[in-house]
Amino acid sequence: MKITKNLLQVGVLGLSLLASGVMAAVSADEAAKLGTSLTPMGAEKAGNAAGTIPAWTPMAKTIGTVDSKGFLSDPYGSEKPLFIITAQNVEQYKDKLSPGQYAMFKRYPETFKMPVYPSHRGATVPDDVFAAIKENATKTNLVSGGNGLENFKTAVPFPIPKSGVEVIWNHITRYRGGSVTRLVTQATPQANGSYSLVYFQDQFVFRDKMKDYDPANPGNILFYFKQKVTAPARLAGGVLLVHETLDQVKEPRSAWVYNVGQRRVRRAPQVSYDGPGTAADGLRTSDNLDMYNGAPDRYDWKLEGKQEMYIASDSYKLDSPQLKYADIIKAGHINQDLARYELRRVWHVVATLKEGQRHIYAKRDFYIDEDTWQAAVIDHYDGRGQLWRVAEAHAENYYDKQVPWYALETLYDLQSGRYLALGMKNEEKQAYDFGFTATTSDFTPAALRQDGVR
Numbered sequence: 001m002k003i004t005k006n007l008l009q010v011g012v013l014g015l016s017l018l019a020s021g022v023m024a025a026v027s028a029d030e031a032a033k034l035g036t037s038l039t040p041m042g043a044e045k046a047g048n049a050a051g052t053i054p055a056w057t058p059m060a061k062t063i064g065t066v067d068s069k070g071f072l073s074d075p076y077g078s079e080k081p082l083f084i085i086t087a088q089n090v091e092q093y094k095d096k097l098s099p100g101q102y103a104m105f106k107r108y109p110e111t112f113k114m115p116v117y118p119s120h121r122g123a124t125v126p127d128d129v130f131a132a133i134k135e136n137a138t139k140t141n142l143v144s145g146g147n148g149l150e151n152f153k154t155a156v157p158f159p160i161p162k163s164g165v166e167v168i169w170n171h172i173t174r175y176r177g178g179s180v181t182r183l184v185t186q187a188t189p190q191a192n193g194s195y196s197l198v199y200f201q202d203q204f205v206f207r208d209k210m211k212d213y214d215p216a217n218p219g220n221i222l223f224y225f226k227q228k229v230t231a232p233a234r235l236a237g238g239v240l241l242v243h244e245t246l247d248q249v250k251e252p253r254s255a256w257v258y259n260v261g262q263r264r265v266r267r268a269p270q271v272s273y274d275g276p277g278t279a280a281d282g283l284r285t286s287d288n289l290d291m292y293n294g295a296p297d298r299y300d301w302k303l304e305g306k307q308e309m310y311i312a313s314d315s316y317k318l319d320s321p322q323l324k325y326a327d328i329i330k331a332g333h334i335n336q337d338l339a340r341y342e343l344r345r346v347w348h349v350v351a352t353l354k355e356g357q358r359h360i361y362a363k364r365d366f367y368i369d370e371d372t373w374q375a376a377v378i379d380h381y382d383g384r385g386q387l388w389r390v391a392e393a394h395a396e397n398y399y400d401k402q403v404p405w406y407a408l409e410t411l412y413d414l415q416s417g418r419y420l421a422l423g424m425k426n427e428e429k430q431a432y433d434f435g436f437t438a439t440t441s442d443f444t445p446a447a448l449r450q451d452g453v454r
Contacts, residue, residue, distance in 0.1 A: 025140055026138060031160070034134050035134070038160070039371065041133060042133075042158075043371045044056075048308065053345060055121070056121040056371065063075045063122075064399060069430045070431035072316060074317055075316070075399070081115040082118060085105075085310070086105070087106070090102065096310050098367055100377060100392075100412075100414075101377060103387055103390065103414055107412075107417075111330070111332060112332070114341045117340050119342040120313075123369075123371040124402050125155070125403070132153045132154035136158070136159070146301070147248060152173070156173060161303070162303075164303035164349040167303060167349050167368055167373075168301055168351075170368070172292070172296075173222065175404070176204070176206075177403040178206050178209040179204065179434065179436040180203075180436055181201070181203050183200070183429065184202065185197045185423075185424045185425070185427075186423075187325065187421045188421075189419060192331055193330055193332070197231070198231070198235065200228065201227070203225070204225050205436060206222065207222060209437070210438060221243055224241075224440075225244065226241050226242075239257065240255065242254070243255070244294075255268040255272070265446075270286070271286050272287065273286060273287055273294065280420055281420075283411060283418060284411050296351075299364070300353075302350045305348060306346065306347055307346060309377070310344075312339055312395060313341065313344060315339070315396045316340075316396055318394050319408070322426075325427060328426070332419070333412060334410060339394060346368055349365075350364075351366065362381055362385065363380075364379065374404060375393060386415075388414060389412060389413050390414065392410050392412070393406045393408075393409050394408040394410070398432065409421070409422045409423050410422075
């Protein structure tokens with residue numbers, strides 16, 4: 001895949017910065033590109049020369065309608081695919097696919113497809129978040145060898161990244177509405193397509209949205225996360241609590257679980273890295289949630305550059321409340337007739353496990369959407385160097401709230417023929433509820449017991 005000379009220079013510069021320990025923010029002159037030649041979040045504002053990727057134009061909050069449950073209408077629902085990639089014609093499009101995406105066509109030649117639609121670039125966030133991102137560009141620095149941040153505000157510390165780890169920090173800290181409560185489901189289908197659902201109630205709050213947040217003394221917390229299992233009955237009542245830190249070398253993530261059978265709150269150090277994901281039947285790790293999360297200290301991060309790629313975008317059809325979960329979950333992979341792919345520019349970052357560190361994934365290839373800093377595709381390799389799992393996020397812009405996020409995360413196990421689908425809410429009583437308010441007392445271990453009552 002083509003990498004420009006300038007992007008190679010960016011990667012080399014980033015590596016030299018990491019090696020020297022000088023984690024410098026960009027100059028004021030360079031930051032001035034934000035909102036001019038670059039979007040306020042750091043993407044190239046212009047489209048591509050071929051005209052197949054348009055220029056960025058902010059998406060209007062009123063581009064579609066919102067129903068009584070908070071579900072969004074599809075502003076592009078009348079569009080038809082430009083073409084459909086199948087196993088029969090995939091070689092024609094291979095240069096714009098990740099190895100993992102390409103492998104899905106080989107693993108499921110009869111059923112896997114990618115409907116490609118016209119591209120729309122409109123992801124946006126509130127003005128105060130754009131302002132914080134621009135401030136971060138000249139003030140935020142990496143600390144602890146790249147494993148923490150200082151002088152960080154709100155979201156996206158490095159809108160003009162110089163290294164792979166800076167791109168990853170942009171994904172980790174990207175804007176997700178500040179706070180949200182949501183009801184979502186998870187399926188882990190067998191190879192024949194049979195499945196049962198696990199239901200979650202999540203609360204997620206970044207530090208500056210807490211009622212008792214003190215900007216003069218921000219501390220080391222990045223966000224608070226609480227997840228309660230509400231069904232099936234055998235799992236209902238279990239609660240996970242996470243305090244995510246900015247510098248996880250200085251102060252590792254803190255996690256606790258409430259076990260409803262024992263009626264006890266326990267520390268949960270396994271909720272990190274390659275510890276097992278909640279009720280995931282061994283099909284995801286803790287750091288597979290949100291495509292990738294947690295401390296970056298176990299990997300070396302190499303910035304390969306930027307490239308054009310087909311990624312799942314504007315996934316309103318897949319998020320429709322008119323669908324049943326059975327319409328989505330199929331054998332081998334989700335119902336790809338409901339998916340929508342667009343040609344976008346992505347940052348390519350390769351994560352290689354450091355010598356002396358352990359993780360079930362020896363290498364990960366990240367493809368990060370330039371417009372949102374969200375991971376779109378991640379290819380996972382095992383210790384033998386074999387492609388093992390393919391993560392694909394079906395993104396959408398929650399345009400009424402100006403929040404780019406996911407409608408659905410998938411993680412395909414090429415070896416077992418099974419997969420995980422997380423985040424479906426089609427049959428739930430409400431969509432995401434942004435603007436959730438809380439205090440730090442709501443996210444203490446002492447509060448877990450009350451939350452876990454069935």
